Amino acid sequence: MVINTWQGVRGLSPAYRELSDVLIFSRVDFVRLVALPGALPAIFTGLHAGLIYAWLATLGSELFLNVTPGIGGRLNEASQLFEMDLLFVGILILALIGLFYNSSAHWLETRLLRRRTR
Numbered sequence: 001m002v003i004n005t006w007q008g009v010r011g012l013s014p015a016y017r018e019l020s021d022v023l024i025f026s027r028v029d030f031v032r033l034v035a036l037p038g039a040l041p042a043i044f045t046g047l048h049a050g051l052i053y054a055w056l057a058t059l060g061s062e063l064f065l066n067v068t069p070g071i072g073g074r075l076n077e078a079s080q081l082f083e084m085d086l087l088f089v090g091i092l093i094l095a096l097i098g099l100f101y102n103s104s105a106h107w108l109e110t111r112l113l114r115r116r117t118r
Contacts, residue, residue: 001046008042009035044109051101059094 012035020030062072071090078086 001043001050004042004046004049005039008039011042012038040113044105044113047105047109048102051105055098055101 016034020034062070075090
């Protein structure tokens with residue numbers, strides 16, 4: 001996310017920087033009024049990727065470490081005991097949580113970028 005934010009701010013047109021200098025914007029005003037709105041698409045690209053990797057890391061650590069009775073632990077238990085119904089329910093829960101994360105990020109993105117598309 002940090003790299004995408006940095007690239008989004010770096011990709012701003014130099015005309016915006018010149019305009020903020022002409023209008024005597026402070027650094028806070030430049031970030032709030034120019035840099036942040038201009039970098040929002042890149043920030044949300046990083047957010048989507050960050051959510052995917054965070055969810056995969058959480059699931060992977062639960063599957064490999066098996067120290068807590070989480071969803072990954074239940075999936076390991078179901079696969080070892082050949083309980084396919086519990087395994088499919090666990091996979092469905094994982095898919096629904098991933099879908100919830102992705103749709104929440106998409107909703108936030110459309111809500112914050114609504115002004116940009118007008």
